[in-house]
Amino acid sequence: MLPGPPAAHPTLARPASQGPMSTPSSSPKIALIGASGFIGLRTTEILTQRADLTLIPLVRSPASLAVLARQALDWRIASFVEVAPLAAALKGCDICIHAAIGDAAQIVHMAKVTYDACAAAGVRRLVWLSSASVFGQNCPTGTDDSTPLHDRHPLIYNNAKVHAERALQKCARDRRVELVMLRPGVVFGPRSRWITDPAADLRADRAGWLNHGKGICNTIYVDNLVEAMRLAAITPGVAGETFIVGDAETVTWREFLLPIAQHLGLDETAFTDLPVPAFAPERASRFTAFTLTPAYARAGQAVPYRLKRIVKGVLKAWPTPSSGAGAWVLRSSAKPASLTQELSLLQQCPWKLPHAHATARLGYQPPVTFAEGMKRSLAWLDFVTDARPA
Numbered sequence: 142m143l144p145g146p147p148a149a150h151p152t153l154a155r156p157a158s159q160g161p162m163s164t165p166s167s168s169p170k171i172a173l174i175g176a177s178g179f180i181g182l183r184t185t186e187i188l189t190q191r192a193d194l195t196l197i198p199l200v201r202s203p204a205s206l207a208v209l210a211r212q213a214l215d216w217r218i219a220s221f222v223e224v225a226p227l228a229a230a231l232k233g234c235d236i237c238i239h240a241a242i243g244d245a246a247q248i249v250h251m252a253k254v255t256y257d258a259c260a261a262a263g264v265r266r267l268v269w270l271s272s273a274s275v276f277g278q279n280c281p282t283g284t285d286d287s288t289p290l291h292d293r294h295p296l297i298y299n300n301a302k303v304h305a306e307r308a309l310q311k312c313a314r315d316r317r318v319e320l321v322m323l324r325p326g327v328v329f330g331p332r333s334r335w336i337t338d339p340a341a342d343l344r345a346d347r348a349g350w351l352n353h354g355k356g357i358c359n360t361i362y363v364d365n366l367v368e369a370m371r372l373a374a375i376t377p378g379v380a381g382e383t384f385i386v387g388d389a390e391t392v393t394w395r396e397f398l399l400p401i402a403q404h405l406g407l408d409e410t411a412f413t414d415l416p417v418p419a420f421a422p423e424r425a426s427r428f429t430a431f432t433l434t435p436a437y438a439r440a441g442q443a444v445p446y447r448l449k450r451i452v453k454g455v456l457k458a459w460p461t462p463s464s465g466a467g468a469w470v471l472r473s474s475a476k477p478a479s480l481t482q483e484l485s486l487l488q489q490c491p492w493k494l495p496h497a498h499a500t501a502r503l504g505y506q507p508p509v510t511f512a513e514g515m516k517r518s519l520a521w522l523d524f525v526t527d528a529r530p531a
């Protein structure tokens with residue numbers, strides 16, 4: 142059994158008894174922070190097949206190794222939110238790719254911590270997965286990599302991504318580490334919520350879209366993003382640059398959602414055409430800010446790991462109280478079609494974000510077409526659906 146993470150988060154590494162990794166010593170060593178996530182897992186699958194680099198997957202806890210530990214990988218376990226243990230895990234790596242996420246405060250905190258840890262460990266370059274959402278989910282026509290950012294977006298996540306980019310740019314002024322940032326849009330593929338969520342809504346007869354899905358969906362198939370990440374890691378002379386990355390095709394939400402419906406034996410009548418809903422801007426939680434204080438960290442160290450997981454599980458499963466008349470609905474009643482604020486904004490997007498800068502500077506050419514990416518995603522959907530008990 143793997144040991145649970147001790148309170149002080151020292152770095153754990155794959156036991157040497159499992160044998161050395163067989164990769165050429167001349168190849169760059171690339172650490173991948175957040176290797177257990179949707180993008181991280183696919184990145185690991187693809188980049189560990191390459192002979193011209195060595196990938197070191199980094200995860201934050203033994204539980205995060207559930208999928209990765211099935212292969213003989215040189216994984217490491219370390220806190221992503223503290224400089225010293227992260228620097229220890231990055232020791233010996235040339236490049237670091239960051240593909241982890243957290244809540245808004247953690248996203249910004251991780252940016253500074255990762256830069257400092259890279260500098261302390263002697264990592265040459267940090268590739269930071271930012272997001273096209275720095276421009277808002279509903280980016281204005283004409284947006285490109287040179288468009289100035291603002292932090293007045295209605296979604297906290299978008300503002301956090303802006304703040305993280307700014308924090309990194311400030312850190313990188315000391316030139317201890319080369320900084321390259323990628324801004325993908327809707328990253329889809331096997332294991333993606335962008336596939337499972339619409340499928341679940343369609344199956345539950347509660348799928349909806351705005352304006353018949355005519356808005357632009359700035360897709361990037363996950364393998365295309367991995368290719369962009371690889372290029373951002375190894376291309377010389379691009380320090381300090383940011384890159385929008387996407388699929389080659391301009392895709393509407395209709396073109397994204399309809400194949401999922403058709404795959405399930407449905408058609409466009411499965412989508413209710415919804416009016417644009419009104420939402421209040423999200424507000425940052427005070428608890429999130431508290432989680433970054435030293436007092437919270439000390440309290441966290443005193444609580445056993447298993448107890449923390451149980452409490453988190455209970456909180457996650459706790460139903461969100463609803464207000465108004467909608468609270469008194471029989472459990473068995475079907476939910477009407479609706480869109481989250483994120484989806485509502487995304488589906489109003491009028492603009493295909495251009496990745497001409499990534500093509501010019503990184504040589505980025507998406508290797509997988511949108512149609513092929515969707516085909517592979519739907520094949521995976523069949524696989525997980527068929528694997529589910531009836």
Ligand SMILES: NC(=O)c1ccc[n+]([C@@H]2O[C@H](COP(=O)([O-])OP(=O)(O)OC[C@H]3O[C@@H](n4cnc5c(N)ncnc54)[C@H](OP(=O)(O)O)[C@@H]3O)[C@@H](O)[C@H]2O)c1
Binds near residue numbers: 242328
């Ligand atoms: N998916 C998209 O459509 C999309 C689009 C644009 C940008 N991005 C960016 O791409 C990155 C990866 O996204 P993803 O979709 O792969 O996310 P994901 O599947 O949720 O995975 C995120 C990774 O972050 C780790 N993580 C989660 N909460 C954490 C916390 N509080 N502290 C430390 N680590 C934590 C997870 O570890 P565990 O496995 O241990 O939970 C996992 O390894 C993020 O920066 C995201 O903003 C994603």
